[in-house]
Amino acid sequence: MTKILVIYASDYGNTEKMARAAAEGVEAVDGTTVTVKQAEEVTAGDWTTSDGVLLGSPVHMGSMDWRVKKMIDTVCSGLWMQDKMNGKVAGVFTSGGGFGNAGGGTELAMLAMLNNFAELGMLIVPLPKMTGDYKHGGLHWGPYGRSADSNMENVGVSEEALAVCRRHGTHLTRAAAAMQNRDIFAP
Numbered sequence: 001m002t003k004i005l006v007i008y009a010s011d012y013g014n015t016e017k018m019a020r021a022a023a024e025g026v027e028a029v030d031g032t033t034v035t036v037k038q039a040e041e042v043t044a045g046d047w048t049t050s051d052g053v054l055l056g057s058p059v060h061m062g063s064m065d066w067r068v069k070k071m072i073d074t075v076c077s078g079l080w081m082q083d084k085m086n087g088k089v090a091g092v093f094t095s096g097g098g099f100g101n102a103g104g105g106t107e108l109a110m111l112a113m114l115n116n117f118a119e120l121g122m123l124i125v126p127l128p129k130m131t132g133d134y135k136h137g138g139l140h141w142g143p144y145g146r147s148a149d150s151n152m153e154n155v156g157v158s159e160e161a162l163a164v165c166r167r168h169g170t171h172l173t174r175a176a177a178a179m180q181n182r183d184i185f186a187p
């Protein structure tokens with residue numbers, strides 16, 4: 001059994017939709033269980049009992065949501081100190097308004113979260129460009145759902161972006177299954 005934890009923060013529901021789509025992608029793989037939780041609900045036990053973690057955040061001021069960062073600093077710092085997550089797989093996704101038509105800081109938000117995963121010794125699952133609908137909802141780092149149109153009116157994340165989230169969830173789950181119970185790192 002492969003256990004995947006999907007974590008998100010969301011004010012207006014866009015990142016939550018992406019989290020739910022990613023969870024559907026996880027469930028598409030046989031022999032999998034998925035837990036979907038908001039960042040503020042997550043415990044250290046949720047992390048340590050998982051084989052893989054998918055973390056989603058709205059883009060806030062070109063970085064991750066404060067609730068996600070709070071979880072990193074409070075829940076994950078102990079796991080980092082104790083090397084609890086080494087060798088498990090991890091991936092990210094973001095939702096942003098996209099002001100300026102260049103992602104509005106989404107890459108920075110993704111990279112900040114991926115940096116945290118690297119600190120935790122986790123194996124990062126990227127989003128290859130051959131992934132279906134990548135051109136409508138992807139970056140190399142993970143799925144990106146733009147929630148505003150070019151006039152910055154909120155239109156919500158697209159079905160294509162949600163489809164990319166599903167694929168990302170499936171990819172990460174396959175990676176987690178392949179890496180399960182393997183000792184990769186040695187002191």
Ligand SMILES: Cc1cc2nc3c(=O)[nH]c(=O)nc-3n(C[C@H](O)[C@H](O)[C@H](O)COP(=O)(O)O)c2cc1C
Pocket residue numbers: 009010011012013014015016058059060061062063095096097098099103104105106146147148
């Ligand atoms: C405090 C705050 C800061 C934001 N900063 C950015 C930003 O830097 N770049 C961006 O593209 N969108 C920004 N947004 C827009 C949100 O990222 C966007 O609306 C997102 O889809 C919200 O996700 P949610 O529905 O899951 O809350 C910001 C929104 C808020 C509330």
